[in-house]
Amino acid sequence: MSIKFREIGEGCNRQSIIGEQVMVRGSQQTGLINRQKSGLPGRIWLFPLVLILLYAFTPLCARAEEYVFVDRNGMSSQIVEAVKLVNEANALMRENKIEEALKAAERSVKLAPESAFTHLVLAGAMARSGNLDDGLEECKKAQAIDPNKPEIWMNLGNIYLSSGKSSKALETLHEYLRRFPHDSHYDFIKSQVAVLEREQKNCSKESPANAEDYFRDATVRGTMKWKKEKMPLAVYLEPTSSARGFQPSFVEEAKGCFNSWQEASAGKVQFKFIDKPESADIDFRWTDNPKDVSQPAEGGETRIQPSLNGIESAKIKVLTVAPVKELKMDDALIRFTCMHEIGHALGIAGHSHARGDVMFCSLPLNFQKCVLSDRDVKTLQHLYSDDVAIDFGQGSNAADALSNTEYFINQEAQKQFTSGNPEEGLRLYKEAYAKNPQSHVFKFNLGCALQRIGIEALQNKNFDKAASMFKEALELDPSDRTAKVNLGVALLNTGMQQSREGKQAEAEPNYKQAIELFSETDNTRLAVAVHNYANFLNRIGKTSQAKEVEAKYLK
Numbered sequence: 001m002s003i004k005f006r007e008i009g010e011g012c013n014r015q016s017i018i019g020e021q022v023m024v025r026g027s028q029q030t031g032l033i034n035r036q037k038s039g040l041p042g043r044i045w046l047f048p049l050v051l052i053l054l055y056a057f058t059p060l061c062a063r064a065e066e067y068v069f070v071d072r073n074g075m076s077s078q079i080v081e082a083v084k085l086v087n088e089a090n091a092l093m094r095e096n097k098i099e100e101a102l103k104a105a106e107r108s109v110k111l112a113p114e115s116a117f118t119h120l121v122l123a124g125a126m127a128r129s130g131n132l133d134d135g136l137e138e139c140k141k142a143q144a145i146d147p148n149k150p151e152i153w154m155n156l157g158n159i160y161l162s163s164g165k166s167s168k169a170l171e172t173l174h175e176y177l178r179r180f181p182h183d184s185h186y187d188f189i190k191s192q193v194a195v196l197e198r199e200q201k202n203c204s205k206e207s208p209a210n211a212e213d214y215f216r217d218a219t220v221r222g223t224m225k226w227k228k229e230k231m232p233l234a235v236y237l238e239p240t241s242s243a244r245g246f247q248p249s250f251v252e253e254a255k256g257c258f259n260s261w262q263e264a265s266a267g268k269v270q271f272k273f274i275d276k277p278e279s280a281d282i283d284f285r286w287t288d289n290p291k292d293v294s295q296p297a298e299g300g301e302t303r304i305q306p307s308l309n310g311i312e313s314a315k316i317k318v319l320t321v322a323p324v325k326e327l328k329m330d331d332a333l334i335r336f337t338c339m340h341e342i343g344h345a346l347g348i349a350g351h352s353h354a355r356g357d358v359m360f361c362s363l364p365l366n367f368q369k370c371v372l373s374d375r376d377v378k379t380l381q382h383l384y385s386d387d388v389a390i391d392f393g394q395g396s397n398a399a400d401a402l403s404n405t406e407y408f409i410n411q412e413a414q415k416q417f418t419s420g421n422p423e424e425g426l427r428l429y430k431e432a433y434a435k436n437p438q439s440h441v442f443k444f445n446l447g448c449a450l451q452r453i454g455i456e457a458l459q460n461k462n463f464d465k466a467a468s469m470f471k472e473a474l475e476l477d478p479s480d481r482t483a484k485v486n487l488g489v490a491l492l493n494t495g496m497q498q499s500r501e502g503k504q505a506e507a508e509p510n511y512k513q514a515i516e517l518f519s520e521t522d523n524t525r526l527a528v529a530v531h532n533y534a535n536f537l538n539r540i541g542k543t544s545q546a547k548e549v550e551a552k553y554l555k
Contacts, residue, residue: 082112086121093128094328101125109138116146123155130369132163132355150180154189161196161362164355170196195294199351199361213378214357220350223391225383226281227310232270236280243288245320250334254284254318257338261346264377268384269346282345284316292317299329299363300337302344308412310390314345336363336370343376347383352376405432406441413449422453447473447480454486463497466490481521488517492529499536511536519553530554 085108092101105122112118119142127135139156146152157172173193180186226233237254240246258271277283293301300318304311318337322329336358343359351361357373382388409432416425426449433442454469470487474480495510511533518526530553537546 078111079115082108082115082118085111086117089121089125093125096330096332098125098128102129114145116142116149116152119145120149120152120155123159127155127159127162132159135159136163148179150176150183150185153179154185157189162355164353164360166196166200166361170200196361211375213375213382214350214352214354214359215379215382217350217352218348218359218379218383219391222306222349223347223383223388224304224306224311224349225347225388225390226269227390228268230281230310231268232272233281234274234279235271235282235284236274236277237284238286241286241320243286243320245288245322245329246286247320247331249331250286250318250320253331253335254338257335257342260339260372261342261380264372264380265384266381268381280313282314282316284318286320287317288319288321290319290321293319299333300341302341304345304347304349306408308390308408311345311347316341316345332370333363339370339372343380346380348379352379405436406439410441410445413445417449417452422449422456425449426453443476447476447483450476451483451486454490458486458490458493461493461497463490463494467494484517484521485525488514488521488525488529491517492532495536496532504536504540507536515549515553526553 085104089101089104089108092098092104102122102125105118105125108115108118109122119138123135123138123142125135126132126138136156136159139152139159142149142152143156153172153176157169157176160166160172161169170193173189173196176183176189177186177193235258237251237258239251240248255273262269262271271282274280293299299322300316302314302316304314306312316338318334318341320329320334322333339358348359352359352375354360354373354375356375358370358376359379409428413425413428416422416428426446429442429446429449433439433446436442450469450473454466454473457463457466457469467487467490470483470490473483474487477483491510492514495507495514498504498507498510511529514529515526515533518529530549534546534550537543537549
């Protein structure tokens with residue numbers, strides 16, 4: 001779009017002088033670029049919880065002969081009993097009756113020690129009880145007996161993950177993907193691997209798992225929290241849902257999780273539940289659509305909208321159906337998912353490295369024992385302590401930090417421009433560019449802001465201010481054609497205004513500068529400027545000079 005400025009020319013030659021609107025990439029609303037990252041809408045921060053698939057093997061008794069490894073000794077009846085115990089252990093684990101499942105699994109191993117599946121179910125029961133080290137050993141025994149079963153590789157990888165051994169987990173799950181491309185769980189594991197690789201890339205290397213808290217990991221993408229002026233936070237918790245798998249008890253589980261975080265904050269965070277989502281700070285919904293989360297391996301997802309003034313809003317979605325049949329979305333799994341996602345909604349952006357923390361990157365295998373750890377509590381209190389400021393420029397590396405800074409400064413500056421405070425928006429850009437001279441985004445947007453304010457000054461016939469803005473823009477980028485044209489417009493109008501006021505000595509240099517700028521950029525405007533300058537020269541008695549100017553430029 002172009003903006004026209006009609007000014008009175010000299011003598012009888014009244015001309016239209018058109019100031020060029022700055023055409024830039026990005027927001028049409030403000031004319032300022034706003035670079036985005038990761039394909040997300042705006043700079044919305046997204047935080048998933050990685051579900052762990054612990055494969056539940058449930059062979060039928062009718063197929064017991066497939067697992068008779070010691071038939072020659074007449075022990076097939078024991079194998080049949082072992083298969084029944086495997087079935088029983090798996091069913092008990094799905095009901096979160098872990099101690100009973102463990103006993104059944106141990107008996108199955110005694111009956112069929114050479115069966116990969118008895119060791120596999122025992123590995124699962126041990127892992128679900130929190131005994132991950134022994135669970136790993138049992139899973140390795142199953143792998144040694146039969147390395148060609150995909151469920152063994154899945155379980156081994158996920159027990160590694162729940163143990164906090166992410167690199168080993170990824171190595172094992174990648175091997176599963178290589179070996180079993182046609183397995184029914186391939187897409188789920190592929191999704192899980194993608195999320196874990198993203199998590200590894202984003203995680204901080206500075207916070208050991210045995211530290212008092214994981215504040216460095218929590219703020220790896222920047223220090224973001226709710227301002228105290230926002231308290232209590234208005235929470236819309238969807239009271240019922242038609243989503244498949246939804247149970248009314250889920251709502252009470254979620255409320256309990258909000259209360260747990262509120263108590264952990266030592267009074268810094270408060271919630272109030274409201275009936276209408278329109279006025280919510282935190283909007284919590286149930287869904288049975290896996291497409292509502294970024295990857296199939298996620299049980300829930302939180303999106304927060306950050307700003308220079310802290311978190312503006314948060315949206316939480318929790319799945320009511322599991323992405324694979326081996327998982328059951330019961331109260332225990334919902335409770336852990338809610339607790340984890342609410343932590344993200346409060347500003348704990350990164351994940352813990354320690355498997356005992358609710359904010360560990362993936363669902364622990366003993367998720368039924370869901371309570372906030374001491375580290376969870378101390379991290380939240382650290383984040384909301386008065387001496388911790390919002391710092392959107394912090395990041396895991398310099399590029400991320402600069403990207404965050406660019407986004408939030410652009411966001412705030414655009415608000416100022418659209419709300420009628422362009423001088424404040426300009427100040428933000430000048431300050432940001434002075435601190436980050438390497439930023440092409442700030443340099444570009446500062447130039448756009450200067451020209452936007454210059455255009456508005458032209459509209460208001462404040463030609464001195466307009467010329468000042470365009471000169472600054474040219475100092476940033478001497479090759480900027482638009483800035484040259486607009487400076488020429490401002491100087492020409494300044495010269496004409498000074499001429500009308502009888503300030504002939506001051507007017508002439510402005511005519512000359514305008515003509516020089518147009519001669520480099522715009523023949524149409526050059527002709528307008530030359531005619532106005534020639535009329536000016538004729539009026540002050542410099543007729544011969546007027547002819548020379550016209551001869552030079554109007555060939």
